[in-house]
Amino acid sequence: MRGLHLTADLHHCQCDAAWLLDAARLGVACSDAAQAAGLQVVGELVHSFPPSAHGPGGVTTTLLLAESHLCVHTWPEQRAVTLDVYVCNFGGDHSAKAQALMGTLLALFLPQRTERHQLQRGTIATTFTPTP
């Protein structure tokens, strides 16, 4: 269960609006990015939320990985996104792959401001480290 959990909260994303609205397109991009990073996708689930009084509905994409999971939530009315990449160390240290996947997704959404953190999971010596 030991491994690395990366979080990123993205504000003012400058990407094409489709990345915030089109669950199927985002799902394919996430799966491609995970595989390109060397992670193994074992399941995928996407959901589109209906429009609300605040604006168009966001989307959620979750990939189940052999190494754990990726979760993406979008809020198109705020041009905001949250990202979670968690990789356990089963079969090796996959930290670099997690960082690569996170980097690809940040480059996709093009946020003007990002809050990033990382958490070491499954160890008593848990540390929370804000990422510059």
Place this chain on the structure above:
Amino acid sequence: MRGLHLTADLHHCQCDAAWLLDAARLGVACSDAAQAAGLQVVGELVHSFPPSAHGPGGVTTTLLLAESHLCVHTWPEQRAVTLDVYVCNFGGDHSAKAQALMGTLLALFLPQRTERHQLQRGTIATTFTPTP
């Protein structure tokens, strides 16, 4: 996107082994627990991993919630589990529901030792708070 993300890493779980091995059973329990906590399940994906040289394969259960997501990973050979409950504040503050769901799952797995943390998502004033 603002909201509460709870993590828990569970060690030495004393529960019936089925909760660590049976993806379908765990999926139903998670869905029931989420709904009982007042959260709205909009999608569910489970995966069972094959046995390895380390022992029986674990399972992953992910629920997509109207309020964000739940991810559960089990490592039966270690009697270990990781839990993630993330609820955004869209439509209200769902923090109490997230805490209720986490409490139900901790009571299900019966860990002898647990590392818990909480992270406020989507705010510049992000704080990481270890939970006693």
